[in-house]
Amino acid sequence: MRYNKIRKMDISNGPGIRVSIFFQGCSFHCDGCFNEDTWDFCKGLEFTDETIEKVLDLCKEDYIVGLSMLGGEPMHPKNISGSTKLAKMFKERYPKKSLWSWTGFTYETIKDYEIFNYLDVLVDGQFKKDLFDPRLKYKGSSNQRVIDIKKSQKKGEIILYKDEEY
Numbered sequence: 001m002r003y004n005k006i007r008k009m010d011i012s013n014g015p016g017i018r019v020s021i022f023f024q025g026c027s028f029h030c031d032g033c034f035n036e037d038t039w040d041f042c043k044g045l046e047f048t049d050e051t052i053e054k055v056l057d058l059c060k061e062d063y064i065v066g067l068s069m070l071g072g073e074p075m076h077p078k079n080i081s082g083s084t085k086l087a088k089m090f091k092e093r094y095p096k097k098s099l100w101s102w103t104g105f106t107y108e109t110i111k112d113y114e115i116f117n118y119l120d121v122l123v124d125g126q127f128k129k130d131l132f133d134p135r136l137k138y139k140g141s142s143n144q145r146v147i148d149i150k151k152s153q154k155k156g157e158i159i160l161y162k163d164e165e166y
């Protein structure tokens with residue numbers, strides 16, 4: 001599998017200052033996607049154990065409050081084993097830092113994936129150009145949901161994320 005880029009300090013994708021990794025490859029091809037460069041599964045750079053170590057090392061700084069995984073598509077069958085491995089190792093090393101991910105899938109269709117043992121917040125659903133609203137926080141279109149995974153798992157229903165919790 002491959003990834004597109006790593007940001008050492010990202011203030012656009014989740015709360016606080018975060019490290020972010022953009023995976024390579026997405027088959028949704030949403031009209032108006034913010035990141036078409038990540039669609040091709042063959043582009044980008046190889047995702048290896050060294051990549052994971054690099055990301056984890058960047059996360060060690062005290063000012064980094066968490067890790068964000070974006071796309072491309074972190075939950076695509078071609079990417080899920082790598083994103084899950086990174087998620088697991090991140091939470092083992094930094095249990096108090098938050099882990100966010102974005103996906104074009106809806107939570108209900110992927111909620112049994114192992115990665116949800118480690119994720120704090122999932123922003124789900126494809127980007128819909130006709131529902132785009134620049135005032136939305138952490139998402140581009142109003143059909144998408146910012147889901148508090150830990151609370152949703154506990155309650156057995158979708159609980160939306162409230163700011164300042166992770």
Ligand code: SF4
Binds near residue numbers: 028034035072104127
């Ligand atoms: S799911 Fe995300 S990365 Fe994939 S095409 Fe849609 S907006 Fe772009």
